[in-house]
Amino acid sequence: MDKKTCNSQEVDVRKGPWTTEEDLILINYIANHGEGVWNTLARSAGLKRTGKSCRLRWLNYLRPDVRRGNITPEEQLLIMELHARWGNRWSKIARHLPGRTDNEIKNYWRTRIQKKIKQAETFTNQNFDATQNAGTSYSSGPSDGVQPCSPMYMNNNTDPMVTPMSAESSESFWSMSMEDLWSSHLFSAD
DNA sequence: AACCATTGCAACCGCAACATC
């Protein structure tokens, strides 16, 4: 049991994955009262979570306008462009991709794009003289001056790393499960 | 069928900025 028991009312704080029940409580509460001060919200809703955790859950997962499913090639391109411009300003980048969260974009970048860039870098280094390529390498840092048309990005353009084939299935799964949650919230909320 | 390695994602943590008292 990972609970933090302080002297008084500071009872157990739940951590780890959210249950469907907790999701419903949060959805219901926000539907009825709106978003407010998250710490207060967590307490008032009867959730044994920190305000921080509630906020994160809501923003990244429960919000009705959150879009799930595979990143489209267009979105991927946009992410790469904006990352080249702003670096790891994930929330800023996310604002330009409606329905996407900073966390999702960050994960996507780290798990897919960054890996591909590394592979491309290795490939580049193997095929070109290192001195020729000094300065064009992405790993020189995502500074503001990095252009989106650098060799790395060109390589990514021609080699889409996202297979769009499974997008539909995962998206439909998402909309189904979220529909369940939201419909059950509509039943219980008035 | 069982085991191990890899991948992808949800969630946590720490910090800085901002707001309020």
Add this chain to the structure above:
DNA sequence: AGATGTTGCGGTTGCAATGGT
């Protein structure tokens, strides 16, 4: 003006799912 609380952000971790041997 300083203290305290809250929010937002970016980095990191843990773990379930998946694939390979």
